[in-house]
Amino acid sequence: xHADLWSMAFVFxxxxxxxxxxxxxxxxxxxTPLMSLTNAISAIAVVGSILIAGEQRTTFSTVLGTIAVAxxxxxxxxxxxxxxxMLKMFRERGRK
Amino acid sequence: MAxxxxxxxxxxxxxxxxxxxxxxxxxxxxRRGVAAGxxxxxxxxxxxxxxxxxGYGPIVVAMIVGTIIxxxxxxxxxxxxxxxxxxxxxxxxxxAALVGTAEYFLGVSGNGEALTPFRTGALSAEVILxxxxxxxxxxxxxxxxxxxxxxxxxxxxQNIINLSLFAxxxxxxxxxxxxxxxxxxxxxxxxLSLAFGVLLIIPIGGADMPTVISLLNSYAGLSAVAMGFxxxxxxxxxxxxxxxxxxxxxxxxxxxxxxxxxxNVLFGAFGQVQAAGAAGEAKTAKSGTPRDAADLLENAxxxxxxxxxxMAVAQAQHRVRExxxxxxxxxxxxxxxxxxxxxxxxxxxxxxxxxxxxxxxALVEMDDINHDLPQTDVVLVVGANDxxxxxxxxxxxxxxxxxxxxxxxKAKACxxxxxxxxxxxxxxxxxxxxxxxxxxxxxxxxxxLGDVVKELSGESGGIH
Numbered sequence: 001x002h003a004d005l006w007s008m009a010f011v012f013x014x015x016x017x018x019x020x021x022x023x024x025x026x027x028x029x030x031x032t033p034l035m036s037l038t039n040a041i042s043a044i045a046v047v048g049s050i051l052i053a054g055e056q057r058t059t060f061s062t063v064l065g066t067i068a069v070a071x072x073x074x075x076x077x078x079x080x081x082x083x084x085x086m087l088k089m090f091r092e093r094g095r096k
Numbered sequence: 097m098a099x100x101x102x103x104x105x106x107x108x109x110x111x112x113x114x115x116x117x118x119x120x121x122x123x124x125x126x127r128r129g130v131a132a133g134x135x136x137x138x139x140x141x142x143x144x145x146x147x148x149x150x151g152y153g154p155i156v157v158a159m160i161v162g163t164i165i166x167x168x169x170x171x172x173x174x175x176x177x178x179x180x181x182x183x184x185x186x187x188x189x190x191x192a193a194l195v196g197t198a199e200y201f202l203g204v205s206g207n208g209e210a211l212t213p214f215r216t217g218a219l220s221a222e223v224i225l226x227x228x229x230x231x232x233x234x235x236x237x238x239x240x241x242x243x244x245x246x247x248x249x250x251x252x253x254q255n256i257i258n259l260s261l262f263a264x265x266x267x268x269x270x271x272x273x274x275x276x277x278x279x280x281x282x283x284x285x286x287x288l289s290l291a292f293g294v295l296l297i298i299p300i301g302g303a304d305m306p307t308v309i310s311l312l313n314s315y316a317g318l319s320a321v322a323m324g325f326x327x328x329x330x331x332x333x334x335x336x337x338x339x340x341x342x343x344x345x346x347x348x349x350x351x352x353x354x355x356x357x358x359x360n361v362l363f364g365a366f367g368q369v370q371a372a373g374a375a376g377e378a379k380t381a382k383s384g385t386p387r388d389a390a391d392l393l394e395n396a397x398x399x400x401x402x403x404x405x406x407m408a409v410a411q412a413q414h415r416v417r418e419x420x421x422x423x424x425x426x427x428x429x430x431x432x433x434x435x436x437x438x439x440x441x442x443x444x445x446x447x448x449x450x451x452x453x454x455x456x457x458a459l460v461e462m463d464d465i466n467h468d469l470p471q472t473d474v475v476l477v478v479g480a481n482d483x484x485x486x487x488x489x490x491x492x493x494x495x496x497x498x499x500x501x502x503x504x505x506k507a508k509a510c511x512x513x514x515x516x517x518x519x520x521x522x523x524x525x526x527x528x529x530x531x532x533x534x535x536x537x538x539x540x541x542x543x544x545l546g547d548v549v550k551e552l553s554g555e556s557g558g559i560h
Contacts, residue, residue: 004328005214005325008324008325008328008330008333011330011333011334011337012321012324012325012333012337015110015333015334015337015338016337016340016341018114018337018338019117019337019338019339019340019341019342020341020345022114022117022118022338023117023338023341023342023345023346024345025118025121026117026120026121027120027121027122027123027126028434028436028443028446028461029123029443029446029450029456029459030120030123030126030443030446031346031349031441031442031443031446032177032181032441032442032443032444032446032447033120033126033443033447034117034120034342034346034442034443035181035309035310035313035342035343035346035441035442035443036177036180036181036184037116037117037120037129037130037133038117038313038317038338038339038342038343039181039184039185039188039313039316039339040133040137041113041116041117041133041136041137041335041338041339042188042316042317042320042335042336042338042339043137043187043188043191044109044113044137044140044320044331044332044335044336045188045191045192045195045319045320045323045332046137046140046141046144046191047140047141047144047327047329047331047332048191048195048323048326048327048329048332049158049191049194049195050141050144050145050147050150050155051144051147051150051327052195052198052199053154053155053158054145054147054149054150054151054152054154054155055149055150055151056151056154057202057207057208058201058202058205058207060198060201061198061199061201061202061207061208062154064194064195064197064198065154065194065195065198066154066155066157066158067158067190067194068190068191068192068194068195068198069154069155069158069159069162069191070158070159070161070162070165071162071187071188071190071191071194072162072187072188072191073158073159073161073162073163073166074162074163074165074166074169074184074187075162075166075184075187075188075191076137076162076166077162077163077165077166077167077169077170078165078166078167078169078170078180078184079166079170079184080130080133080134080137081166081167081170081171082169082170082171082172082177082180083130083133084127084130085170085171086174086177086447086450086451087123087126087127087130088127089447089450089451089453090123090126090446090450090456091450091453091455091456092123092124092455092456092457093455093457093458
């Protein structure tokens with residue numbers, strides 16, 4: 001248990017550093033799509049929601065989990081779709 | 097075996113998420129980033145569904161419902177993207193709070209994992225972050241949609257009340273870690289964080305929305321991290337950390353672009369008590385017609401357009417594009433100066449101008465364009481105000497003093513399109529409008545620009 005706590009803490013710290021490095025290089029032109037894309041990515045909460053909804057241990061937990069899956073799925077679908085829609089609009093001079 | 101497959105899918109997902117963000121470093125590779133994100137998400141979902149003993153009924157129903165809500169939300173007009181973003185932060189916070197609540201009550205009733213101190217602490221963090229992100233983002237979306245008054249609402253002792261609520265929630269969480277069976281403490285934490293989210297956004301004004309949306313983005317990511325710690329799931333931790341750091345970086349950029357600190361944005365209630373300083377001074381602005389503006393523009397060698405939130409409100413980006421076409425046809429060099437906080441979310445202006453099919457290499461960041469402005473013939477200000485106010489450079493009494501601005505006043509001439517002389521947000525007078533080389537054109541940005549386009553295209557008919 002404790003070993004796992006520490007390995008999770010390592011993952012968190014390293015991922016945060018990777019995040020800082022990668023995000024700092026994102027073009028400033030694309031900050032709105034960046035936000036909708038990270039929004040879709042953080043809907044990875046769907047993983048936890050699926051487990052709660054699918055394990056069906058109590059009615060209460062199944063209902064909460066199901067709503068959580070719907071909320072996460074909304075973010076996944078709308079987040080990726082709107083990001084792509086916006087990115088399609090960015091064109092270079094002279095390119096149609 | 098299934099367990100290994102699941103973990104492998106999570107590793108693939110985490111890798112793809114990092115690549116996805118990496119490819120956003122340039123517009124030419126950005127769409128590949130979306131594809132990588134989708135693939136990563138699909139891998140994670142399939143890997144999770146492999147988990148033995150899951151009942152798929154509720155999951156499938158919920159996924160269909162989510163898709164039905166999600167598709168229309170992805171087709172909103174681009175001027176409504178800030179509200180959509182705030183709304184999706186709310187959904188993210190909601191999912192985290194619900195999963196946290198379900199996990200806690202499963203634990204306390206003996207149906208789930210035991211509530212160790214570590215697990216209880218992580219659950220509390222998940223519910224606090226999820227709860228305040230949920231209600232805070234709903235409030236932000238309401239303000240952006242103008243369903244709730246956008247001006248800052250303040251009252252006496254506001255900050256003390258807000259901070260006390262938050263402090264009580266944290267203290268309750270500490271008690272809960274010691275006594276995880278005291279479920280009323282968990283309910284108290286949940287209610288306090290929901291209330292805190294609402295109260296946090298009430299005093300925030302429209303112009304601070306870019307920072308606040310970015311901060312809420314960060315909180316939504318951190319709530320996913322907390323969920324990852326609860327479930328001991330590393331892909332949640334990685335994706336949440338990426339989202340959290342992205343939101344944090346964006347909010348730092350926004351704060352810097354306004355020369356303000358986080359605490360000032362969150363607790364400062366910007367522009368609330370703004371005395372009408374130096375009133376009575378009779379200043380006159382020079383006003384002109386669209387014809388005058390067209391004359392100035394077509395005789396210029398170089399033009400820089402400064403768009404602001406007013407352009408989004410008036411939906412004037414397509415007229416701006418027509419002016420760009422008319423002027424470039426005549427050989428005029430046209431560029432766009434983008435202030436980081438122009439609009440209601442980071443990058444808002446870029447997306448609107450891209451929608452109007454303006455090439456992205458004509459969009460220039462504030463720091464890069466300011467060198468060129470003294471040599472620029474005409475600056476055209478469309479719906480921007482505070483970001484071109486020279487008071488930010490020299491007037492120490494101005495609330496925006498110290499904020500980096502686009503030096504529109506340094507150009508040889510300036511045209512500003514505005515609905516009236518009323519000072520904009522925060523009631524700050526803009527001396528740019530009274531400068532000798534500034535021409536004010538009054539009216540709705542879309543209408544005025546449409547008239548300018550007509551003048552420009554009519555002129556090519558040849559009445560000289």
